[in-house]
Amino acid sequence: MLVLAALENQLHSDNVGDVKAGAVLEIANGPLTSDADAALEKRGVPVLPDVLPNTGGVIASYSEWLQNRSGEKWQEGEVNQGLKRRLSDEANRVLVRAEEERVTDRQAAYRQGIERIAEAIRARAQLPSLSLISEATQRKRRARRPAVGGVPIDARVA
Numbered sequence: 001m002l003v004l005a006a007l008e009n010q011l012h013s014d015n016v017g018d019v020k021a022g023a024v025l026e027i028a029n030g031p032l033t034s035d036a037d038a039a040l041e042k043r044g045v046p047v048l049p050d051v052l053p054n055t056g057g058v059i060a061s062y063s064e065w066l067q068n069r070s071g072e073k074w075q076e077g078e079v080n081q082g083l084k085r086r087l088s089d090e091a092n093r094v095l096v097r098a099e100e101e102r103v104t105d106r107q108a109a110y111r112q113g114i115e116r117i118a119e120a121i122r123a124r125a126q127l128p129s130l131s132l133i134s135e136a137t138q139r140k141r142r143a144r145r146p147a148v149g150g151v152p153i154d155a156r157v158a
Helices: 035-043 056-070 076-101 105-125 136-145
Strands: 001-004 025-026
Touching: 056 076, 076 105
Parallel strands: 001 025
Antiparallel strands: none
16 A cells, blocks of 8 residues: 655656555545556556545534534544544445446545535525525615616616
8 A cells, every 4th residue: 555645746657657556545635646547547556535535634624613613512532433434434435436337436536526516506506595695784785886866886777
C-alpha cells in the first residue's frame, strides 16, 4: 500500500511507472495527476481517492458547527462513534458502487458526491423561500430604490 499524505501531484507521468504497491491511498489533496491516475487504473492498481479519507475532517467540522449552533456539548466517544459509522457507511457505498458500475473508486466517489449535491439543490428548491433576506426586508429595500416619476429606476418596461 502506497500512502500519499503530503503534497499535490506527487505521482505523475514521469514516476508512476516506479510504483510497486498493489494499492494507493490518497490522504493529501490531489496527490495524483490525471495521467498517473489513468496509468494506475490501466495497471489494475486500485486508488482510494482523497475525497473519502478527507471526508472525516469535513464531518467532524460539521459536528462541531452543530454543537455550537445548538449549545450542546457532545462526548468525544459519541462524536468518534458517529464519525466512524458515517465514514464506514460512505466508504462501503462508494466501493460497492464502483464494483456494480464497473468504474474506479474515484469515479464512484465523484458520482456519489455530485448526486448528493444535486439532491440538496432539489430539496432547497422546494422550500418556500431560498432567500436569507426576509420578505419584509426585501419590501423595505424596494421602497428605498430611487424612482423617477414614482417608477423605480430598475423597473423593466415590457
